[in-house]
Amino acid sequence: MRSLRTFCLVVACCAGCGEAGDQAKPDPFSGPSVCSSGVIRSINESESPEMGPGRACVSCHADSNAATGENDAPIFAFAGTIYPTAHEPTDCVAPASDGAEIEITDAAGRVFEEVANRSGNFYDDPQQFSYPYRAKLRFQGRERVMLSSQVIGDCNSCHTESGAEAAPGRILLP
Numbered sequence: 001m002r003s004l005r006t007f008c009l010v011v012a013c014c015a016g017c018g019e020a021g022d023q024a025k026p027d028p029f030s031g032p033s034v035c036s037s038g039v040i041r042s043i044n045e046s047e048s049p050e051m052g053p054g055r056a057c058v059s060c061h062a063d064s065n066a067a068t069g070e071n072d073a074p075i076f077a078f079a080g081t082i083y084p085t086a087h088e089p090t091d092c093v094a095p096a097s098d099g100a101e102i103e104i105t106d107a108a109g110r111v112f113e114e115v116a117n118r119s120g121n122f123y124d125d126p127q128q129f130s131y132p133y134r135a136k137l138r139f140q141g142r143e144r145v146m147l148s149s150q151v152i153g154d155c156n157s158c159h160t161e162s163g164a165e166a167a168p169g170r171i172l173l174p
Contacts, residue, residue, distance in 0.1 A: 028086050029168040033161055035092035036085050041119065043091060047073075050119035053081045054090040054161070054170070057123060058154035078104055079123035080155025082116045082137065086169035087161050094120025097173055100139040106130045129153075142174035 041053060052060060057079035064073040082097040097120035104112045107130035114122040132149035152158070158167040 028172055029163075031086060033087040033089065034085060035089050036083070037093050037095055039093040039095075040089070041091045041093050049117050049121060049123075050093070051121075052091065053093055053119040053121055054083075054088060054156055055081075056154050056157040057121075059157060074123075074125055076123045076125045076153060077129040078112075078133065078153035078155060079121070080159060080171055081120045082122065082139075082173060083120055083170040084173050086172050088170050089161050093118070096120075097139070100137060100173060103136040103138070104133050105136075106133045137171065137174055139173050144172065144174035 041050070043052065043055075045051065058076055061073035061075055065071045065075070080102075081094060082100045082102065083092075083094045084096040088094065094116075095118050097116045098118045100116040100120075100122075102114050102116065102122050104114075104124070106112070108128075110126075110128065110130075112124050112126055112129070114124050116122045131151045131153070133153070134149055135146040135155075137144045137146075155171060158165040159169065159171045160167070161170065163169045
């Protein structure tokens with residue numbers, strides 16, 4: 001039973017995200033870990049939309065609110081960072097992803113579109129949002145679609161440098 005579960009996890013990991021119409025290219029998730037911009041943002045820098053690229057945004061904001069009691073850090077329905085390579089370290093700025101469009105379709109069929117900023121971050125806190133949701137990423141005429149529905153909007157909690165919970169690595173530009 002355990003080997004069947006491991007096999008299913010490996011299959012899910014490999015099938016988690018796909019690039020539309022392009023299956024002949026080498027696996028982009030097989031590359032090394034690298035900060036492609038060469039710019040690491042300090043966690044001590046001031047709060048802004050560019051803060052904490054690669055960090056689990058939702059849980060970090062929730063932890064901050066709990067620690068201060070101020071509840072001034074917004075809690076997003078979904079948030080994450082888009083990177084040009086699959087294994088970028090936390091706090092690596094991703095300016096190459098600036099302008100990438102993420103499309104989230106919730107369980108009720110509502111579509112939410114956000115654009116990555118100069119750190120590669122995207123986020124939204126719509127008044128109405130229903131889990132599970134599906135994600136699609138567009139950049140310079142290319143598209144990458146997440147094949148499985150998700151029930152957690154803290155995208156960077158799974159899309160880590162090395163990947164977690166069946167995600168093969170970072171949210172990757174198509």
